[in-house]
Amino acid sequence: MNYPTTIKNLIECYKKLPGIGEKTAERYALATIELEEEIIELFSKSLKNIKTKIRRCNKCNNLSENELCDICCDSSRDSKMICVVEQPKNVILFEKVGSYNGKYHVLDGLISPLDGINPEQIKLNLLIKRIKEEKIKEVIIAVKPSIEGETTALYIKKLLEGLDITVSKIAHGVPIGAEMEYIDSLTLEMALEDRKTISNNT
């Protein structure tokens, strides 16, 4: 004896999500039975739509329901500035901050020779082409501070050498509110190196 087929199938589906094992999938499937009817309907419909309605923006590679995403269509934003991120969800992160008013470009990951991911695979050529075509003035690289992130940043910098474009990288350092003793030494090293003069009495 086991669960009825419908529940068994649901468990299998939940198990496909990242970090979900047998027990958690079982818990979610049983909890699903208790959900309100309209939530279940919305859930089922959204899943159906996700493959048909969701696509990548033709310009910036962000998730979109149209050929161009909302940000690319927004003429009130500074179109001479591009913030390069690794994943669509990073766009949302920066949007939540609210202080950035330029455009974005979403890569398909980061360069990682160890994993066999090269510049072509993350479509860096599309980014460079876009930068040249749209006469971008500043490219802000906002990828995570890791070997892959640094490699990707260096590569982009190199591809844009000789052009009249400012290439910058978001600051790395001690996060606000952090306890100093929990910060790793590489971050501290970077924070020291990128120190800001706040007073100069000479």
Add this chain to the structure above:
Amino acid sequence: MNYPTTIKNLIECYKKLPGIGEKTAERYALATIELEEEIIELFSKSLKNIKTKIRRCNKCNNLSENELCDICCDSSRDSKMICVVEQPKNVILFEKVGSYNGKYHVLDGLISPLDGINPEQIKLNLLIKRIKEEKIKEVIIAVKPSIEGETTALYIKKLLEGLDITVSKIAHGVPIGAEMEYIDSLTLEMALEDRKTISNNT
């Protein structure tokens, strides 16, 4: 700017599952986009079916796709023995063990005066009626060892007093493979009290 509507809806749905917050729901929704088409289809279909196809067994209250669940229909099982559990998933747990060959009865929770859950709400009367009608010989109470579990067990015992029925409770004690120092004192007390004589030289 935020996620496209379809993704936003999906995030809201994932958030309805137990223990899932904004960040995890977002992660699941974005991971869903990457799932294979047939998984998405199965997922969507199973969700649709869960409200229409899944019901409770008329006899034992277990989850079922038919009027009677597979276990109740199985004539090879001992029909004079009932194992009382709190939730449908506990039936699966015992079935995985494989050594129990009787029937089950699934309660709608446990008696909890503090939460205002009384015997009527967990449909104990249906269990008692079933025990009498089916001339059950042994009732094994397999609910969790907590105040609610003990209260429910005591209540069932009382309701069956005077009838020729053995009422038993699964053993509580130190689990196999456990490190003694991590066992709480209540469990140790129970383990001591329920000790088994393994040799008697008198």
